[in-house]
Amino acid sequence: MTVYAIAQISITNLDTYNRYQARFMEVFGRFKGSLLAADASPQVVEGPWDREKVILMSFPDEGSFHEWAQSPEYLEIAIDRKSGSDGVVLLAQGLS
Template sequence: MTVYIIAQLKFTRRELYDRYQARFMGVFSKFKGRLLVADEHPVVLEGDWPRDKIVIMEFPDDAAAKEFQNSAEYREISVDRKAGADAIVLTARGLR
């Protein structure tokens, strides 16, 4: 079953987040995921959304998503993401 990782970010130290972002695709491309959305200007249709960016990644299954999330390579660069942005990160199972 397809699994999505969804991140909603509020930048706190943009220079650190930018350093993370510059290294992200080099790490991400080693895994079985697809980057579907990385938007710093989403349009809010309803409600209050006090964030700056949304990221949606697709993985073929839960194991692939966890392999990426728990990899040494991602943990290394995620230090800058965590220092540079307040994030809500979750997984969601697809319908298939």
Template structure:
């Protein structure tokens, strides 16, 4: 079943985050994930949210997501994201009707 990783982040250090972004694509393309959507300063249409960015990624399975997340290549760069952003990354299942 497809799973979606949804990152809701606030960027605290733009220089370090840009370094993470520069390295992200090369690592991400080695795995089965796809970036479906992202937006800086998304428009909030209901409720409140004060973050800076939303990123939605799809993986064919939770196992594929974990393979990427725990890969040596990703672990080498993720420290830049941890040190430059705050906010959760949520993992949700795809809906069977989609």
């Protein structure tokens, strides 16, 4: 069943985050996910929102998400994401 990873972040160190972002697609492209959106200024339609950027990815199943998120290649670049941003990542199950 398709799963969606939703990241909501605030960038705390632009240089460090840009280093992560520069390598992201190279690493992400090796796995079964699809990048659906990466919006640095999403329109807030309702309620308070204290982040700057939203990222939406889809994966064919939860195993594929974990294969990417826990891969040595991603963990290597994720150091810069964690150092250069603050946020939350959600994993949502798609409808069958």
